[in-house]
Amino acid sequence: MYIKEPYFTKVFKPFIFVLALVPVFILAWSFYSKNLGANPLEAMTHQTGDWALRFLLISLLVSPLKRLLGWNQLTRCRRILGLYAFFYASLHFITYLWLDQFFVWEDILHDIVNRPFITVGMLAYLLLIPLAITSAKFMIRLLKKKWIQLHKLAYVLPILGIVHYWWLVKSNIYEPVLYAVILLIIFIARFICTLKKNTIGQTCE
Ligand code: HEM
Numbered sequence: 433m434y435i436k437e438p439y440f441t442k443v444f445k446p447f448i449f450v451l452a453l454v455p456v457f458i459l460a461w462s463f464y465s466k467n468l469g470a471n472p473l474e475a476m477t478h479q480t481g482d483w484a485l486r487f488l489l490i491s492l493l494v495s496p497l498k499r500l501l502g503w504n505q506l507t508r509c510r511r512i513l514g515l516y517a518f519f520y521a522s523l524h525f526i527t528y529l530w531l532d533q534f535f536v537w538e539d540i541l542h543d544i545v546n547r548p549f550i551t552v553g554m555l556a557y558l559l560l561i562p563l564a565i566t567s568a569k570f571m572i573r574l575l576k577k578k579w580i581q582l583h584k585l586a587y588v589l590p591i592l593g594i595v596h597y598w599w600l601v602k603s604n605i606y607e608p609v610l611y612a613v614i615l616l617i618i619f620i621a622r623f624i625c626t627l628k629k630n631t632i633g634q635t636c637e
Contacts, residue, residue, distance in 0.1 A: 433503040440505050448509055452516045455483045456523065473531045480524035485593040487517035489614055492586060496621035511567050514586065518564040521557055549599035556592035559585050587622075590615050 435444055459479050462468045468475040491513035498506040533540050543550045563585055565571075572579050594615060598608040 433501050435505060440508075444505075445509065445512070449512060452487070452513070455479065455520070473527070476527045477524065477532065480520050480527055481597070484517055484521035484524050485590065485597065485611060487513055487520055488586070488590040488593055489611065489618065491517060492590065492615075492618050495625065496618060499621075499625055515564060515567060517589075518560050521560055525557055549596050552592050552599065553596040556589055556596060559592070560589055563589075587619075 459468075459476065463472060463476070466472075491510055494506050494510040494513065498504060529535055529540065533543070544554050545551070563583060566575060566579060566582060575582065590611070594608055594611050597611065598605060601608060
């Protein structure tokens with residue numbers, strides 16, 4: 433599959449950019465029109481957390497999809513998808529800091545130390561920051577092999593995100609399990625790619 437270069441750069445990429453903003457617009461509109469249900473804070477925390485995790489997974493889907501569809505241009509969307517994961521995780525974190533904890537640092541620290549799901553969420557967010565900072569093209573050139581090693585964290589982050597989610601749900605584990613299954617499928621696809629790469633010299637970037 434191939435989209436002619438001007439269409440890819442001027443139509444497809446901006447389309448992905450705008451599409452990824454839809455959840456935040458829906459959230460903002462629901463907030464403005466007081467449609468976030470009985471507990472708007474909970475709805476905001478949950479929706480931003482969900483989208484952070486979804487974008488972490490979507491950005492990992494790029495490589496297997498590229499291979500499956502033979503669509504090499506897709507790789508060029510990975511950066512923006514990863515940055516959206518950071519964007520939604522930041523909104524999620526700010527919602528927690530501001531609307532949940534009112535910036536009371538003592539309580540926040542207490543939560544990070546004493547509530548394991550918050551500890552894991554915090555760890556995931558802290559690891560996401562260097563990935564976002566080094567996502568620019570010149571950083572790839574600057575860091576070379578270190579960049580590749582650092583960006584392997586992209587595979588660890590959704591695991592942490594899923595553990596964070598799994599540990600916070602009390603009874604209905606359906607959604608974290610679903611995310612875990614999707615991640616497992618992505619890992620299997622990645623593994624198959626690596627096998628092919630080793631046997632017939634195909635690349636799996
Ligand atoms: C990459 C980082 C993170 C990801 C991917 C993530 C993802 C999620 C997900 C998927 C949920 C559940 C949403 C739902 O129930 O529909 C959630 C809930 C939550 N997260 Fe995160 N999170 C991250 C970081 C953080 C951080 C840094 C904090 C705070 C320090 C945090 C605090 C919370 C809280 C308080 C909830 C709601 C818990 C509840 O319902 O009782 N998360 N997060």
